[in-house]
Amino acid sequence: MSISYADLGDEVIGREREVELLLAALEAGAHVVLEGPPGTGKTTLLRAVAARQHVPFIFVEGNAELTPGRLVGHFDPAQVLAQGYTPEIFVDGPLLEAMRSGGLLYIEELNRVPEETLNVLLTSMSEGEVHVPRLGSVRAADGFSFVAAMNPYDSVGTARISGAIYDRTCRIAMGYQSPEAENQIGVLRAPEVPDDWRAKVIELVRSTRDHSDVRVGSSVRGVIDLVKVASALAQARGIPVTDWHLGLDAATVALSGRVRLHESSSRTPEEVVRELYEAVFGREPKDEDDDSGEA
Structure with a gap:
């Protein structure tokens, strides 16, 4: 057939x-x-x-x-x-x-x-x-x-x-999928979230594959789990999924176990995830700043 x-x-x-x-x-x-x-x-x-x-x-x-x-x-x-x-x-x-x-x-x-x-x-x-x-x-x-x-x-x-x-x-x-394909996978297999926020999640996950301290980065599974964890946290905390601190917590949970660092690296996976998160979502907002997660 x-x-x-x-x-x-x-x-x-x-x-x-x-x-x-x-x-x-x-x-x-x-x-x-x-x-x-x-x-x-x-x-x-x-x-x-x-x-x-x-x-x-x-x-x-x-x-x-x-x-x-x-x-x-x-x-x-x-x-x-x-x-x-x-x-x-x-x-x-x-x-x-x-x-x-x-x-x-x-x-x-x-x-x-x-x-x-x-x-x-x-x-x-x-x-x-x-x-x-x-x-x-x-x-x-x-x-x-x-x-x-x-x-x-x-x-x-x-x-x-x-x-x-x-x-x-x-x-x-078989290498990693394209950004467009990973976005489509995220739409189909993860909860509904704002498009621009999901695009940043994909950018974050893809950036783990190019970091100098990282030997193996995250696959698109990291996108799916990050969105799922963030959605669950948003419901539990009663705040938007785009909250900066919520997103960092979700990213740490979803990605720190997926990134494997070079043996010569002195950093922890959590430190690398935070660095990449700040590069994509911006630095940690101060109390008077808008905490919506916009860079």
Whole structure:
């Protein structure tokens, strides 16, 4: 079934090029690696594409605990004692589930997966089959695709992906969305707020990606959470969402955990968020000043 960007509706915003490239790669029978920072819509994109193509979507969280056995499957130990190693008691893991159903296997955080598990994937990608001890060979049904995502900026708990994986996959780089796309996402997925104030929130979030002390800035998720927290605070305090101090509190809550500083930085995330907040919303107003949040 052929689909296009327009078929995805409001689920995927500002990703026309990436959707086109992904659909072309999958149509060509290729396996794909989506590479980009967190919050850039990699999982959302894959879920939407799989749903529109009406193919099974099998999600796997990549981490050090993803052993070959967990990925491929296992014989039910209790049944083995009674029946022996028969195919009927084998419990498919996500890889075999995707292969048998011709589905889309999606592994998040590929560079956190142990090398021995990646070696199992290599066989399924290059040969279209996997050999399981005592079960035999399992061939992939038509339509089986493997798509992985990885964050190149996070080095903690990650490993370098081998050239063998890259040689068997197509790579699509996914950067941050445009300001216009992030505004549209904010309108759709966060409470209603004044347009000019939301525009400043987007400017603030985007500025976290360029600060000299910041290694990884906030994604558009920071916009959504900041607006949600500010709206809740406004209701609790009985003041406008544009209040300067309210906005700073919301920004600190929503962004200080998302910005990751360089190890050489002597500053705290809260200090960086306040600096950026003041650059966008102006310095802290004095008592006699208008506290509406206008710079």
